[in-house]
Amino acid sequence: MSPIEIVLWVAVPYVSIIAFVAGHIWRYRYDKFGWTTRSSQTYENALLRWGSPMFHLGILMVLAGHVVGLFIPREWLYAIGITEEMYHWGATVMGSFAAVLTLAGLAILIYRRRTVGPVFLATTVMDKVMYVFLALTLGFGTLATFVHQVFGSGFHYRETISPWLRSIFGFQPQPELMANVPILFDLHVLSALALFALWPFTRLVHVFSAPVGYLFRPYVVYRSRDDVQGTRAPKRGWDPISTPDPQRLRRP
Amino acid sequence: MKVMAQISMVMNLDKCIGCHTCSVTCKQAWTNRTGVEYVWFNNVETRPGVGYPRTYEDQEKWRGGWKRTKRGNLKLKDGGRLWKLAHIFSNPKLPEIHDYYEPWTYDYDMLLNAPAGDQIPVAKPRSLLTGEDTKISWSANWDDNLGGSLETMQDDPILQKMSESVEAEFSKAFMFYLPRICEHCLNPSCVASCPSGAMYKRAEDGIVLVDQDQCRGWRMCVSGCPYKKVYFNHRTGKAEKCTMCYPRIEVGLPTVCAETCVGRLRYIGLVLYDADLVAEAASVEDEHALLAAQRSILLDPNDPAVIEQARKDGIQEDWIDAAQRSPIWKLIQQYEVALPLHPEYRTMPMVWYIPPLSPVVDVVSGSGADGEDARTLFAAIEKLRIPIGYLAEMFSAGDPDPVDLALRRMAAMRSYMRGVNLDGEGDERIARAVGMPGEDLQEMYRLLAIAKYEERYVIPSAHAEQAHDLEEMGCSLDFEDGPGMGGAGPFGSSSGQSVPVAVENFQSLEARQTADRPSSPGRVNLLNWDGNGTPRGLFPPKGKDVPQGDMGPVQSTGKRNKGKDV
Numbered sequence: 001m002s003p004i005e006i007v008l009w010v011a012v013p014y015v016s017i018i019a020f021v022a023g024h025i026w027r028y029r030y031d032k033f034g035w036t037t038r039s040s041q042t043y044e045n046a047l048l049r050w051g052s053p054m055f056h057l058g059i060l061m062v063l064a065g066h067v068v069g070l071f072i073p074r075e076w077l078y079a080i081g082i083t084e085e086m087y088h089w090g091a092t093v094m095g096s097f098a099a100v101l102t103l104a105g106l107a108i109l110i111y112r113r114r115t116v117g118p119v120f121l122a123t124t125v126m127d128k129v130m131y132v133f134l135a136l137t138l139g140f141g142t143l144a145t146f147v148h149q150v151f152g153s154g155f156h157y158r159e160t161i162s163p164w165l166r167s168i169f170g171f172q173p174q175p176e177l178m179a180n181v182p183i184l185f186d187l188h189v190l191s192a193l194a195l196f197a198l199w200p201f202t203r204l205v206h207v208f209s210a211p212v213g214y215l216f217r218p219y220v221v222y223r224s225r226d227d228v229q230g231t232r233a234p235k236r237g238w239d240p241i242s243t244p245d246p247q248r249l250r251r252p
Numbered sequence: 253m254k255v256m257a258q259i260s261m262v263m264n265l266d267k268c269i270g271c272h273t274c275s276v277t278c279k280q281a282w283t284n285r286t287g288v289e290y291v292w293f294n295n296v297e298t299r300p301g302v303g304y305p306r307t308y309e310d311q312e313k314w315r316g317g318w319k320r321t322k323r324g325n326l327k328l329k330d331g332g333r334l335w336k337l338a339h340i341f342s343n344p345k346l347p348e349i350h351d352y353y354e355p356w357t358y359d360y361d362m363l364l365n366a367p368a369g370d371q372i373p374v375a376k377p378r379s380l381l382t383g384e385d386t387k388i389s390w391s392a393n394w395d396d397n398l399g400g401s402l403e404t405m406q407d408d409p410i411l412q413k414m415s416e417s418v419e420a421e422f423s424k425a426f427m428f429y430l431p432r433i434c435e436h437c438l439n440p441s442c443v444a445s446c447p448s449g450a451m452y453k454r455a456e457d458g459i460v461l462v463d464q465d466q467c468r469g470w471r472m473c474v475s476g477c478p479y480k481k482v483y484f485n486h487r488t489g490k491a492e493k494c495t496m497c498y499p500r501i502e503v504g505l506p507t508v509c510a511e512t513c514v515g516r517l518r519y520i521g522l523v524l525y526d527a528d529l530v531a532e533a534a535s536v537e538d539e540h541a542l543l544a545a546q547r548s549i550l551l552d553p554n555d556p557a558v559i560e561q562a563r564k565d566g567i568q569e570d571w572i573d574a575a576q577r578s579p580i581w582k583l584i585q586q587y588e589v590a591l592p593l594h595p596e597y598r599t600m601p602m603v604w605y606i607p608p609l610s611p612v613v614d615v616v617s618g619s620g621a622d623g624e625d626a627r628t629l630f631a632a633i634e635k636l637r638i639p640i641g642y643l644a645e646m647f648s649a650g651d652p653d654p655v656d657l658a659l660r661r662m663a664a665m666r667s668y669m670r671g672v673n674l675d676g677e678g679d680e681r682i683a684r685a686v687g688m689p690g691e692d693l694q695e696m697y698r699l700l701a702i703a704k705y706e707e708r709y710v711i712p713s714a715h716a717e718q719a720h721d722l723e724e725m726g727c728s729l730d731f732e733d734g735p736g737m738g739g740a741g742p743f744g745s746s747s748g749q750s751v752p753v754a755v756e757n758f759q760s761l762e763a764r765q766t767a768d769r770p771s772s773p774g775r776v777n778l779l780n781w782d783g784n785g786t787p788r789g790l791f792p793p794k795g796k797d798v799p800q801g802d803m804g805p806v807q808s809t810g811k812r813n814k815g816k817d818v
Contacts, residue, residue: 036469038489041342043381044347049342056341117382118349123487209468211340211447215333219444221452225502225714 008190009175013168023200024165024208037206043118049107055105061098062141065091070165074158087158092149099142106135123155130202136191144184155182161189254527255551255562257571258438258458259501259520259711260602261510262583262590263431264700266609266662267517268536270397272296274509275516281508282495287487289355289380292392293494294509296431300408300642301395305351308480310409315345316478317441317597318487318534325599326474326535328441335594336472337446345475349486353390355380381486397428410645414638425610426639430646432520433509434481434494434591435601436741438525438549439534445476451491456714457522458602459496467491478597504713516703522571523602523711524551524562534598538652542595543579549600553578574712579699580604587688587696589658591647606700607643607655609662612636624670626682629663661686661693665700668693792806 005242028035041048068077069091077087113119148155164177178186199205253347278294297303311317315330330336330345349355360373366373379386395401405411436453440460443451450466462473462482462496469489473482478707482493497507501520505511508595510518526549533545551558553575558604562572583590583606590604609629616632619621633640639651648654664686668678672694683690699707778790 032465032489035465035489036467036489038472039469039484040486041346041471041488042484045342045346045348051342052341113659117384118486121382204470209448211337211449211468211470213449214337214447217449219328220440221443221446221449223452224455225457 005175005178008186009164010168010173012193013173017168019197021197022145024205027030027200029207035205036203038122038203040113040119040122043122044112044116047112047116051105051108051112052173053105054101055109058098058102058105059096062102062138063124065095065098067141069158070162073162073166077151077175088149088154092145092154095145096150098147099138103138103142106138110135116233124199126202130195130198130204133195133198137188137195140184140188140191144182144188147184148182155185157185158183161185253551253558255524255558255565255567256458256527257456257522257524257562257567257575258436258602259496260436260458260523260580260604261433261507262519262604262606264515264519264582264606265428265430265519266606266700267515268296268429268608269295269515270298271513271514272393273512274431275392277512278494278509281497283492285487286380287485288483288492290349290352291483291485291492293481293483293492294431294433295392296429298393298396298398298401299430299646300411301398301401301404302404302407302409304392305347305480306390307407307409308347308478310412311478311597314347314480315477316476316480317599318439318444320535320537320598324537325533326439326443326531329770330445330475336445340447340470340472343471343475346471346484347474347480349381350390353392353394354386356386356388360585387533391409410642413645413650414641424635426615426642428611430593430605432479432481432593433507433508433603434460434496435479435599435603436494436496438527438530438546438600438602439598440477441597441599442477442482445472446470446491447472451482454498457498458502459498459501460493461495461498462491462493464488464490464492474613478594478599479601499533501711502714504711506709506711510709516708519579519583519699519708521580522553522575522712523578523580524553524558524567524572524575525549525583526551530600534600539596539649540599543592543648543651543654545744546595546600547585550581552585553581568712571712574710577710579707579710582696582699587661587692588654589661589696591654591658593646594649595647596649603692605647606662607647607658609659609666611639612659612663613666624667626664626667626679626685629662629667630685633659633663657686661688661696664688665693665697669697669701697793 009149041052074084074087078084113123113127113131144155160181164174167174167177178189181189263777274294275292275296279292282293283289283291292304295304308314308316309327317329318326319329321327324602325504328336331339356377356379359378360375362373363375377386377388378384387712389470395404398405437460438458440451443453443460445468447470448466448468450463450468452461452463454461466489469484469491471484471491473491473493474484476481482491484490485492497505497509500507500511506518506520509813510520529549529715532800533549534542536542536545551561551562553562555574559572562575563569580590584604590608591607592601592604612629612632615636616628623629640655641650643655643659644652646648664682668682671678671682678690678693681688688696698704
């Protein structure tokens with residue numbers, strides 16, 4: 001176990017996780033107002049109409065695939081009758097489809113962001129950084145899938161990457177599992193870790209605002225004026241003040 | 253029965269001269285910021301015309317508001333909850349900025365710094381979206397006063413619905429102005445469309461607001477509102493809308509648009525309504541019955557049963573009193589001259605309009621007849637099919653009868669009051685012809701024509717026991733690029749802590765200025781002395797009656813305390 005491997009497969013993941021969790025907590029407390037999708041649909045709709053749903057639906061499929069591939073031990077899948085071949089075939093076909101959909105959507109969105117004047121002007125530095133790491137992560141992931149899974153002999157990441165990731169979350173890191181992982185998968189993992197560290201400081205925070213509650217609440221929301229002193233707690237030293245008590249001002 | 257209070261507005265279109273003062277003052281107060289350059293919480297449209305944003309009334313295109321399902325339930329016209337969530341990545345019914353207009357400024361610098369030359373320098377228009385030179389081709393009031401309407405007027409959704417062609421020639425046109433703000437509906441479809449639950453109707457006064465901290469910019473409210481009165485701030489990525497100037501309303505002041513209205517045509521007051529019946533009233537099958545259904549859920553504030561239930565539901569005495577004096581109640585229920593804008597959207601709007609009689613009077617006077625004679629006016633109202641039909645499409649879902657009645661009552665008031673002024677008494681036959689006693693016509697005249705400030709605006713202030721809630725602390729330097737903020741944060745402009753709404757707390761300011769004691773306890777010096785009382789240490793001792801003990805910061809020596817043992 002070389003020091004560099006320890007850094008890459010133990011230190012970096014934990015730094016990334018801490019930045020991700022603490023960053024979200026900080027951002028939510030500090031910047032609820034900035035917590036938004038920052039949609040640019042009002043500027044331009046013709047490209048967004050295609051690009052945005054393609055990207056988002058694609059990335060949701062990618063997410064679902066990663067949850068199954070990384071967090072569900074293969075023995076569990078064997079137990080319900082999903083063999084290695086079935087899994088490999090399904091993951092490769094559906095994964096490739098999702099990857100193409102996502103990348104095509106992302107390409108449309110980035111093209112739009114660069115060429116449509118108002119959208120480009122509304123792009124922040126953080127947006128650009130985020131796009132770089134998002135594109136790198138998606139690109140390496142797709143490349144790894146195509147090189148090893150589609151055209152190659154197939155790499156069994158469920159023997160290496162998946163248990164390594166689970167070991168990280170179990171606080172018993174096993175960096176040795178990552179020793180013989182192909183470089184494309186390494187790059188995919190590392191760029192993803194960088195993206196996760198950046199996540200809370202980008203517009204990606206809107207992922208955690210997925211409005212699932214909309215399905216269950218009544219249509220019309222009523223709130224009392226008394227409850228609506230903003231949704232954030234007053235900061236220390238800024239407690240609400242009340243008008244001075246007239247009794248205390250009056251002479252006895 | 254669940255009694256709730258609603259702050260609502262009535263606008264008397266008969267008096268609107270289309271001066272746009274309301275729009276301008278509103279814009280100065282609320283939307284003179286980046287990101288909302290194109291936004292007018294209050295705008296004034298010339299009708300017939302396409303409106304702002306263009307053709308917003310065409311709900312077959314924009315699909316705002318509610319629709320009635322076959323089973324008699326209400327459903328968002330654009331689709332249910334799942335449909336909304338499925339289209340969250342790209343809202344197909346969202347107006348683009350060009351449906352409003354591309355905001356611009358002028359290259360003023362050119363006027364100052366152009367090199368000497370033969371031509372006078374020109375300030376070219378620049379787009380505020382791209383920063384590039386632009387050609388101004390539309391605005392919020394492009395067809396103001398029917399200007400250019402020959403080209404666009406046929407796109408007016410209401411004219412298309414009527415399948416009538418209106419003479420757009422200036423001399424033959426009928427025309428009126430329609431000032432619009434948020435309707436603060438009883439059954440708001442924008443609130444129902446918001447996936448985040450950030451939009452809400454305030455339980456106390458029914459004002460519909462957007463929680464800026466909770467809004468996530470899903471944009472469904474913009475497309476959900478059939479009046480297109482929720483706007484998307486393209487810099488902050490959040491929805492914004494008319495707030496009914498709630499910081500002013502809470503301290504008993506009318507909204508900015510109403511306060512500055514030159515024609516004094518806006519009325520603000522409370523109505524009490526039965527919240528349990530809203531959904532039922534909004535889902536009446538016959539569109540023509542919607543107006544009556546909405547009127548039926550407004551509760552009579554003088555009815556003892558209503559008063560008792562209102563108390564039970566936590567409505568304070570002064571609010572009940574305000575509801576009883578409300579000009580809105582009188583105009584909607586007593587005189588029945590006020591009508592809602594597009595009741596067929598089923599949102600139960602609460603900004604109502606008195607339809608304009610002036611196009612009718614203009615035609616009558618223009619033809620040389622007597623524009624104040626009741627019979628002539630009645631006949632003209634009957635004869636002028638196109639204006640009535642048009643008004644009916646706007647204010648009563650196409651049913652001409654309510655518009656007809658409102659216009660007749662306005663006409664009757666006009667000629668009845670001529671009788672009062674010229675003959676010393678009004679002609680009771682005129683009053684009877686519109687089913688109102690003469691006194692009511694006189695009272696209506698007083699409310700509509702004299703329009704005293706206190707009668708136009710009956711606004712109970714929010715409650716004193718909650719007064720501290722009204723005071724917002726904030727640094728006045730904390731605006732964008734201001735010295736307190738240092739400009740845009742790392743997440744784009746306007747992220748970070750939001751700037752609090754600055755409240756000029758009218759009542760507390762007045763109370764402080766007229767109080768006979770200092771506003772704050774503690775040591776008073778020349779800088780924080782507000783002129784009241786005689787704070788210790790500020791004046792030289794005055795004779796032997798000045799105590800040397802610790803009697804607190806205030807020492808009154810005026811006549812007020814004469815004889816008291818100090």
